[in-house]
Amino acid sequence: MHQLRDFLLNQRRISGWTQEELSERSGVSVRTIRNLETGSNTNPRRTSVALLLTALGAAPASLSETGPWGGGSGLALMPQQRSESQLERTTTLPPWRGPRPLGDPLVGRSADTRHILAAAQRSRLIVLTGPGGVGKTRLALAAASRLRPLFRDGVAVAELHDCPPEHLEPEGARAELTRVTQGLTRADDHQRGSAHSGRQLLVLDGAEHVAQQTARTVRQLLDEHPGLHLLVTSRRALAVGAAETWEVGPLCVDGQDSRDMTVPSAVELFLHRVQSSLPTLDLGRHLPLVSRLCRLLDGVPLAIEIAAQRLRSLPLTSLLDEETLFQLLDQVDASGLSVHRTLSDSVRWSYDLLPAPHRELLRDLVALPDGFSLDAATTVPSGRSGAVRVAHLLAELADASLIQINRERQYTYRIHALVRHVVGQVERPGGTSSAPWPESDRHPPMAEAEPAAV
Template identity: 40%
Template sequence: MISNRLLRLRLQRGLTQEELSELSGISVRTIRNLERGQIQAPRRSSIEMLLNALGPEPSAGPGRPALGVAVEWTRLAESGGLVWRGARPPRTSLIGRDTDAAELTSRVAVNRVVVVTGPGGVGKSRIALAVAGQLGHRFPDGVFVAELGRIPAERDRPLDSTMELLANTVGELLGADPEATGRHRLLVLDHAEHLPEATTRLVERLLGEDAELHIVITTRRPPRLPDACIWDIEPLPEPAAAELVIDRVRAGCPSLDLSGEAARVAQLCRYLDGLPRLIEFAAHRLRMVSLPTLLAGGQAVLLLGQDDFAGLPHQRTLAASLRWSLDLLDERHRAVLHRLARLPGPVAVEGEFGTVEAMGILADLVDSSLLLVDRSGPYRYWVPSHLRAFVAAGGLSEPDAAVRRAG
C-alpha cells in the first residue's frame, strides 16, 4: 500500500509530517491523509515531490538515489494503486467491435466528453467499459463507473431533487479528495437516457471544476452537450452477428453443432436486428429449443421474456428494456412509432410524414434509438424487427384517435 510505503520511508529518515511537508511542498493534511490510506491514488506529481524530498535510501550510501523505491512506488501507483470503482470491463470477448473500440479509445483520449449512443441491447456499456479498461494507463488517478439506471427518471420528480440525487451518487463515487482537482481521471456515466437535463447540468459543472477530468456517457438518447463527441454504436453486421451466435453457443452448450446451419443462423441474426443482447439470449435459448423451432412462425419473439437476473431491473427481460425506452416517450411519439411499426417497410418522410411537427417527432425517435434511418439517399425510416414484433404482440398500446391524427 502507498500509505504504508510513505509512513515507513518518512520514519526511516526521522522526519515529522511537518518537516516532510516543508521539504516537499505537499501539505501536512495531504501527507496525513496519504499515510492513513484516505487517498488511494495520489497524483504522480505528489509522488515525485515526496520521493525527491525523502532522498536516497539510507542503505544506498551518500549521493546514491533510491531508484529501487522509486521504481517500486511508481509501479504501485500505476497498477495496484490505480483506483477502479464501479462495474468492471466484460469478461467475455467483444466480437465484431474492433472498429468501435479503436475509434472510441482514440476519441476518449483526446475529447473531454464522449457520448456513446445506440439502441438497447447494442452493447454500449460493454464497449465503454472495455475502452475504459484499455485507457486505464492514461488515467492513473482512477476510472470511476457510475451506474445511473437505478436513479428514478427525472420526469417523475422535481429536477432539483433529481440533480441532488445524481450529484450525490457521482460525488460519493469520486470521493472528496482535496487533491482531486487536476488529476487524470475517467468518469463513466452509464445508462443516462432517463436523466437528460440532470446529466447535462452535472457534466457541465464537473468539467468546469476539473480541467483534467474526462467523461464517457452511455445512453439511448444523447444529452444536449454542444462540445461532446457522439459515437453511435450500430447493430452487428451479419457475419459478426453469426460469429457471436456460434461463440456463445460453443461456450454455453458445447455439444450443439451449428456448423451446417449457416443459413438459419443468418436468418436469426436478421430477425434479431444484429443486437448482441438479443443474440446472447437466443444462444441461451438454443440450449432448450432447436434453431428451426425457434425460427418457425416467429417464435423468436419469446426471447423478449427471457430473464437476465444479472442486469438492472429494466434490463432483466428484453420486454422490460423496450418498455424502459417507450415509457420515456410522450403520447405523440408513441402514436407515430405505433404507426410506423404497422407499416410493411421503410418509409420516406416526403411520403408519409410531411409536416414539420411529424418530422421533429421522427428526429426524436431516431435520437432515442427507437427508429433506424437509411441515409444513403432520400432518408428512409423503419422500426427494428424486434420492436415491430413487440408492438404486434401488444407491447405498445393503440393510441386514441386524437393522438393518431396528431401523428
C-alpha cells in the same frame, strides 16, 4: 526517441502485427505509428505513446513523467532492466471503482473501440448512443479498461438506472445524479489531496431517462475538474456542445465485416455464446440457419445472446418463426445480461419514456415497411397533422434510438423487429403501458435547448 522507436518496432514484429493491426488495437492512427517507427515524429503525444504501450503489453508507467513532450529523456528503463520492486510499482494500474468489464472479448466492435480510444485523445466528453441491447455498456466498460492506464486517479463507474425519470421527478433526478457524481469525485479529490489536480475517467451508464439533468451535471463537472474525462452511455444524445457522440449500431448480419473473420460478427457472437454454454453442440453445418436467425434479430447483441441461451432447451429451427421468435425469447431471464428482466423490457424502458404523440406516431410507423421515407411517414393516420410536426416527432423517435436512420443516399428509416414486437404487444387490446406522462403534460419537450459549448 530511438529507444521508443526500436521498442515499438520490435514489439510489433514480435506480436506479428502489421501497423494497421496495431492501429486497430491501440486506437492510434497508422500514420502516427509509421512516423514513430521511421523516426520522423520526435515529439508524439503522451496519450498516443501510452495507448501504444498498453496495446503492446507494456506498462505506460514505463514512460518517464517528462520526455520529448515535457522536456525529459523519454522512455525510462524497460521492465526487464528494473528491480522487482520497481517493476511492481510500474505495473500497478490506477484504481477502478464500480462495475467492471465482463472480461470476455468484444465481438465486432473493433471500429467502435478504435474510435473511442482516438476520441479520448481529443475530447473530455464522449457519449455512446444506440438502442437498448446494442451493447453500449459493455463497449464503454471495455474502452474504459483500455484507457485506464492514462488516468492516474483511475476509473469510476456510476450506474444511473436507479435515478428517477426526470419528467416525473425532476428534483429527485437532479438530487440523485448530484449525489452519485459528487460521491465519486469527492472521494478521489480526497485521495489526491486537491480538488483540481490529477486525471480521472468517470463512466456514467444509462442516462437516457435523465438526459437533461446529465447534460447540466456534465458541464458542471467539466468546469470544476479540469483533469476529469467522462464517458456516458445513453439511448438519447446529450445536449452538450463539447461532446463527441458515437452511435453504437447492431452487429453485422450479412457479409464479412472484418478481414480476420469468415462469418459476420452477429453470427460469430452467436456461435461464441453457444460454445460457452453448450460446448458439445456443433452448429457448423447449420450456419445458414444461424445467419437467418441473426437477421431476424437485427444483429442486436442482447437478443443474440438470449437466443443462444434458448438453445439449451429448444432446437435452432424453433427460433426461425418470426411470429413466435420474440415470445420464446421473452421467456428467458435476461437479468444476467441486462439491467432489464426480459428482452422486451429493454425496449419498453424507452417506449414508456415517450409522450403520447410520439407513441401514437410510432404505433402507426410500425405498419410501414423498412426503409420508409419522411414523405411516407406523413401518410399514416397520426402523420396527417402536418409534415413539420411529423418531422419533429420522427426526429425525436430517432433521438430516442427507437428508429434507425440510413443516411447513405437519401435518408430512410427503419424500425427493428424487436421494437415492432413490443409496440404491437402494448397497443393490442389487453396490452398495458405504464403511461408515465401526466395527463396535464402529455406533450412535454423531449429535449431542452442548451448552450452550444461547455
